[in-house]
Amino acid sequence: MSMVRKSLSSRVENVEEIEDKLSLLDLPELILECILEKLPPSSLCQMAGICHSLRERCVSDYFWERHMKKKWGGVIGQAAYREWKWHVASNMGVGSLKHGKQSGLWMKIFSLLWPFQGMKLKVGDGNDSCNHRSSLPVEAVMNWYLAIETGRFWFPAQVYNRENGHLGFLLSCYDAELSYDSRTNTFLARYPSHGRREARECGIPWERIRAPPVDISPHDLHISNCLNDLHPGNHIEIQWRRKKEFPYGWWYGVVGHLESCNNNENHCRCHNSDSVMIEFNHYTPGSRWRQTSINRKDHREEGNEADGFYGGIRKIESLNEISIWKRMWPSKVLD
Template sequence: MKSEVKMMLSGAWFWEGFSSFLVSWFNKGRFSVSMIQAPLNMRLETVILCSKVQEIVEEDGEEPSLLDLPELALECVLERLSPAELCSMAGVCNSLRDRCRSDHLWEKHLKHKWGRVICEAASKELQCHIASGKKPSLLDQRNQKVFFGSLISMWPFSWYKPKCESVNKPTTCLPVDSIMDLYLSLESGKFWFPAQVYNRENGDVGFMLSCYDAQLSYDSKTDTFQAWYSPFPRRSIEESIHWDRLRAPPVGTPANVLHTSDCLNDLKPGDHIEIQWRKSREFPYGWWYAVVGHQELCDGNENRCLCRYNEKVVLEFSQYTPGSRWRQTIVNRKGHREVGNEAGGFYGGIRKLSEEEEISKWKQLWPKQIFD
């Protein structure tokens, strides 16, 4: 029996099936194992092992407890639970509640779902939002039928309340800096967080191959986002934005501040860049994709090209037709500041793209036809 159990515990598949079994067990409120009661995705070997555990318990005449597991085994079980399962398990008892809201358990869930769109600034803003007492009221969303709606309507969420709602039971409150709290605040859609949106306003031609700062809110019903842009003099809202159009701001420069360019001396033809551009000085900057081109008199031959040594840098926006006023702009390597006018807009700071993932993303967004 011991050798058989040891072999089963060494397999990763065991923990996946066993954790599902435990959640099912506690939800049922008893420890009675049969082929019908066991979760459908549980392996037969796991069911057999759990049946043997039941036999041992019946012989001892004691009701088993999940907390009887060794510390390492219990941690392995909890690490394999989904957010919904962690919330369900948290309602079993005080001890499991404290364990199931541990930061190290929720950190991987936060990174897995939100890591690509949440920057450090957004995390700090969210913590300030929570600390101010404006936690989302999860108990008001019991009628939602989607994943998170069903998750937050489970009975374990009776303990998830802001401090102002639980003054008599302070031990049931999450700390304001809890990662679980951050995760649930994002999922609820109550918190608007800063991020950037590619091809804003449903791919309007005027914003193709650009990326703009926005405040975003998640809609768990559709698994999409709502974006709020605040350009002067009007504000616009865009709905139904999918995950593939979002990114965390790659630099910490605010949208209304000129980015300090530290790559100008290294730029050469063929390099991929993003440059700030705004219609007028009253508007915030957006980031626009471009490629460094050759000087007018250069034939593009690598053996004769001296463009990288020229003080002027040619930037090509190939989504526009040759001859278009938007096709090309020239910046100075030395002392580059914002350049432009009210007719053609203002070009700001430049950042060189060195990651293939960033370059590939812009290529995926390339329009089906070029514009005038």
């Protein structure tokens, strides 16, 4: 019996010794990957500070692309991506972008992240074989995510606006440069100055921000490829600017019936006409801003200095986009 007890005791000690030596890195690669996938960005950053092996995994674009899409996918578009590439190339140097390393960048990123996350990076005592510092590639998705999260990177996007202006009730969307404020979970916007002092707006909530639906400069006319498909009842956005030197904004409207149609649904031939009636139903009936007509066959910028200039049209197919516009309508406006 004593021999059996000694054998069992020896086995238990061996198991405990093995368990003491087990670490996170001893897990199968697939299990470790599943664990890291479930970590939020702040925890991934903390995990990356433990050792070189975990750092190589935690800074992987594979994990950070998922976080980018989840948090920033609705506000980051192609224009923002180009701006980030230009920002990296101009501030870090083309050579740094090419070779993928920048001296001291790793610790700088953590120093920027600590204040708003309350994080502490465990550096080690210098004797740990895992305590190996390496620079983070400047083009890494993690770098981009943290640049936006900390507000260091101003990115181009569009801001929905609803206000009473000198033209009446305005329901529009304009291009701006945005910076994220993690303390309030809102955005700061810088609008083009148009020759005056730069306009700014702070405390903008997420629901008022979107990525530009078309990848063009706000000063360029959008080439409308939907004109032949427009029918009464379709939801659209149309470019509008006050003066020729101003950038375009986007106004929300619907395709209406021509006067000759008399809103006769059974005998409507509006879609066969060369003219398309655009209605802005958030304006009161009788307002000169309530309607405008554009040429379906040969549409270019149309308007004048008194009423402004109407540009390209994009047809809205997404019910979510339509609902966003409708949420901003005045409470008295009925569809």
